[in-house]
Structures are given as structure tokens and as C-alpha cells.
Amino acid sequence: MTRQPLNLLDHLHQTILQFLNPFTASLSQARQAHAQILKTGLSSDTNLTTKLLSLYANNLCFDDANFVLDSISEPNLFSYSTLIHAFAKLNQFGHALALFSQMLSRGLVPDSFLFPSVVKACAGLPTSKAGKQVHAIASVSGLASDSFVQSSLVHMYIKCDQIRDARKLFDRVPHRNVIICSALISGYSRRGCVDEAMQLLSEMRDMCLEPNVVLWNGMIAGFNQSKLYADTVAVLQKMHSEGFRPDGSSISSALPAVGHLEDLGLGIQIHGYVVKQGLGSDKCVVSALIDMYGKRACSFEMSQVFHEMDQMDVGACNALVTGLSRNGLVDNALEVFRQFKDRGMELNIVSWTSIIASCSQNGKDMEALELFREMQVEGVEPNSVTIPCLLPACGNIAALMHGKAAHCFSLRRGISNDVYVGSSLIDMYAKCGKIRLSRLCFDEMPTRNLVCWNAVMAGYAMHGKANETMDVFRLMQRSGQKPDFISFTCVLSACSQKGLADEGWYYFNSMSKEHGLEARVEHYACMVTLLSRSGKLEEAYSMIKQMPFEPDACVWGALLSSCRVHSNVTLGKFVAKKLFNLEPKNPGNYILLSNIYASKGMWSEVDRVRDKMKSLGLRKNPGCSWIEVKNKVHMLLAGDKAHPQMNQIIEKLNELSSEMKKSGYFPNTHFVLQDVEEQDKEQILCGHSEKLAVVLGLLNTPPGSSLRVIKNLRICGDCHAVIKFISSFEGREISVRDTNLFHHFKDGVCSCEDYW
């Protein structure tokens, strides 16, 4: 390389320095400067190379940074520190730690300034393993007594869920300052340890340490995160009463809690404070206000805050979408989402996840799947929140392929161990009829919480697998996980489906005796089902009379269903009357009653019920089934004429029905409401959506492959018989999920053993 004349080199040096100004330099300028440095042989100028390193690091150009580092003949502590500080600040923990270990292997000794950044990188990892090692290195270097190092270590232990290690370290620190106390208090708050947090706060007084705003805010945010809403608000008020002025941070972490409490007055008061303190231009505060009003069902105030914003903000838009959806206005949520998108607003992962959640929570499952696709087309990557928002939509309409795709995505992205992702996978597979895959997901989870246990039990219950449900229940207890009222709902409903009266009573009684849980209305509903299904209608009724609270529609509904199964007109009439009072607008109850009459041939009573429905403006909810064929979900309505393959379906159905008649089957026309000619009744039965869906599946899948159908109402007895026949005649495994149970048909037999 030729040496340049000195004056020119000086000039170049100046130019390069300008290019490397950390405040103004762009990435392309950094690259130009890098090229110049290489050309002019200035690589040994540590001033230049360090600036270059820092620029590359701040632009997340790891390869370039490493290249520069390698080109330095003898990188020193300063070169490494520059990079490690930058990466730690930008949450690039892996890179920061890789550089740290490289640095150590070169024999360089870290100083007390470097440790906090390294520890911060360790805090971003899921376990404290690396953090403990760094702690040990700091100790042997004699730097563990530095207050910066200590507080970063406390923070690391807390982030890695090792609060006892954090406390152990804290107790050994002789001179505590506000920062280290604040780190520990925030840790306690985040874990819901209210007493410990409060205790430490008062101990600070003894140490003559005054809490500051950051400390208060850490507590507020922590309690809010622990869902201790009352405590969250209490801290905000305590802070205020002790003369500290809550800032935007305090307000935005307290408002979510205010929304959860039923104290709209406090919310309005805080809104007033925001206006008075001029916090109204703080984006987080505005989003939090919208969220609070949304949670408290104040659609008007919510929109008002939104429209009074002086600058558009994605966070506020997202809060508005969720707020609308919370108040039953999904269509409006979809509309505003579209508007934001069309106006070129930069939608983020929260925006997409919010709208997907709105859809899957409000019966717009197909829309949720479509939005998930659209989101990926737009280049937005799903995360560990998006997946649990999407999966219920897959489960609702048994879109197994979509669910599996989401599962694969989770495995690839390493988020499948997340308890939310895991429990939503368990639920999705169960609802798609894949109970073994559901169990597999459960078995493979490294950590489980109550929701996971409940999800797998609910799955087994839904599949009528009472023994498995009880097995898991026992396993849960042995693992030390305490059951909650949902766990008992799962076990009891499993027992009720199989008519296991002894087991049902055992679990029902053990709730209060052994677990200190009072039976809720849903547990009584399970017991009513259990008793009444097996024909003990009177016993079920007396159970209702003995309930310690007013029976609700679920309880009476359970009894009415059994009256239908056992064709009990007298009790059915009585129960239906109760239900008409409790939920006058639910057509299902009228249908059940008229079915009871119809099963006894009491056609004039059937007409009376139907006339009453008509006069109330009620219509039978249309039967609707879903089936996934070749990755596409088809929706079929009862008597559907719109489906393009309908002629083929009818043809196939007729073919099947003549085959059935040959083998001695007669359509069970009791399941038809109307008093019509037998011939017509048969036609009406033919139109039931579950049959249409099964036949659509037969026509479009290879022989022998299995079919999965989801129905929005209970499966009718005739369809049950027909699908049993189809399963053996066509040699298919068919599963049909109705509102409360899975029916697995195989070789002419159903898993429910005709008890449902």
C-alpha cells in the first residue's frame, strides 16, 4: 500500500472523522469511511476504528462490526466495550455475550464499567445460568462490590425469575442506594409479592433513602402486571398523597388497572389530572385512556379521546380497535382497522394481533384466518401473542391445517414452549378432533401452568374420555398443581357424559371438603346433566331446588335437554317455562320444547310453540357445519342450496340413503319439527348441515381418509345414525364436534356409545 502525502492524509482523516460523527452519520457514510480507512491504511488508528465499530453496532451490522474488530491488530478493552455496550443497549444479547467471551479468551480483563452491560445482556436470557457465571467472574475480579455491578446483578436475577438470589445478593450489599432498592421492589411487585415490596419500601425509610418517581412507577407497573389492580391503584394514590407528582409513566401503567376495577369515577378523575398536567400529548397516556374507557364500556368517551389526539398514533389506533371489539362492535373494529391500513398507517404486530383477536373472539373465525395470512403478506411476523389469538379461530371451525401451520411456525420460532402458545395448541388440537396430538403438546411442555392442565382435561372431556380426564386430574394433583373451579368443571362434565354417577358425586363433594372450593352454578349444571341424562329427572330437579343460589339458564337448560332425551312432557313444560322467563330470546329453548312435543306426536302443541316463537320474532338458529377439505374450510348451512357442489351432494346422499334402506334403516323422522308428510320429512332431514358436510368430504377426499366436521348445534339423532352407517359403508373415520361433545364414528360405531 502506498503512503499518501501527509497533508492529504490529514485531510482524509478529517473527512473520515466527519463521516463517523455518531450524531449525524448514516450507515452508508460509515461504509464509505470504512472503505477509505482500508484504502489509506488507517486501520491502526484506534480512534477511527472505535467510532466505526460503534456506528456499525448501532445499525445492527454484526458482520461488519466483527470484520472491523478482526482487522484491528490488537483490539483492546475499549474496542470490545464499545461494541458490548451498544449491543446490550439494543437488546442484542447474544452478540454482546459472544463478544464478551471472545474478549476473555484473548486475555483481556473487563472493568467495572463493562460488567453492567454484560449483566444486562444476561438478564435478557431465559435462565440465570450465564448471569451466574458473569457474577462469578465479577466476584473473582473483585468488581462485585461496585454499586453499578450490584444493581445490574439484582436486576438480572429478577428478570431470570430468581428472586431469592436477588434478595441474597441484596442482603450482602453494605451500602444500598435507591436504585438497587428500586430494582428489588419492582421485582417483588412483578411477582405479585405485595407484602415484600411494601416491607422493603418502609425499610428504605430506616435507611434514610427517599423513594423516587422511578421507584413508584416500578411498583405500579409491577402490580398491574401481576393483575393486582386494587394494589396498583393504591400505590398511585399513596405516591400522590406523599407529595410525588405522578408522571406519564405512572399514569399509563396505572390506567390499565383502573379499567379493570369498576371505578369509572377514578378513571374520569385521572383523565382530568392528565389534562391539567398537560400529559395529553403523551402517546402512552392517550392509548391507556382509550383502553380504560373501552374496558369500562364508555364507547363515546373512548372515541372522543381518540379524536382529540393531535397526532395519529398506532398505539391509540390499536387501543381503539380492541375497545370497539370489547364492546361488541367487531364490525366497527374491522372497519377502522381497514381505514388505518388504507390511509397508510404503519401497522405493527400489536395492530394485527388485536384485530385477529377481535375476530376470533367474536365468531369471525374465517376472517381471523384471512387476516393472519394478510398480515404475513404485509411482512409482519407473528409472535407468541399472535399465535394464541389465532388458534381459537382454528379450533372453532376445525381448521386443522391452519392450526398445524401455526404450530410449525411456533416450533421454528422457538415459542412453542410458551405456556400461552402451548395451552392454545392443546385446545386447538382437541377442538379439531386430534386429541392425541393435543396430549402430545401437553406432554412436551417443559413448564405448565393451571391453564395447560385445564386445557388438556377440557379436551378429554370434550371427547367423552372420562377416564383420561380423571387420570390427568390425579396427575395434576401429584405434580403439586392445585385445581381450580374450571378443573372441576372439566372432570364433572366428563363424568356426566359417561353417566359416571359415583365418580361425579365424589368429585362434587371433594370440592369443598378437600379443596376449599365452593361449587359454582356450572358444577351444579354438570350434576344436573349427570343425574337427568341417566333418567333420574326428579333427583336432578331436587338438586336444583337445593342449590344455594338462584339456578340460571345453564342449569335449567341441562334439565330441559334431558327431558328431550327422555321425552318427558310434564317436567319439560315446567322447565321450559322457567327458561322462557330467564332468556326469552333464546330460540333453542322453544325448539327443545317443541321437539319434546314432536317426539310424542303432539302436533298441535308443536304448532303452539312455533306460533309463540313467530310472534316473538324468534327464528331457529340455522344449523351450520364446517369441514376442511384440501386446506380450505367450507361452511354449509342446513338446506344449503348455494354450494357449487350441491347437486353432487344430493345425488350421493340419495345413493347412500337407498343403500341404508337396503340394510334395514328407516329415517328417524321424529327429529323433524314440522308436522309434514313422511316423504317431506325425509327431505328436511337430508338438508341437515352435518350430513351435507360429511358428504362434501366424501366427494372431495381420497377413499379411506378421515373427515372432521364441526356443527354449531347439537347433532340430531338421525344424522347420528346416518353418519354411523356412512363410517362403515364407506370405510371412513368421521368425527363430528357438536356444541358440547365429539362424536368419533368408526366401523358403524360412535365413541359416545349413543349416550349424549
Next chain:
DNA sequence: ATAGGGTTAG
């Protein structure tokens, strides 16, 4: 050059 805090999605 180094340490503690915020909104909107489950």
C-alpha cells in the same frame, strides 16, 4: 462508556 420505570394484542 456502566445500574432501576410506561400504553395498545393472550
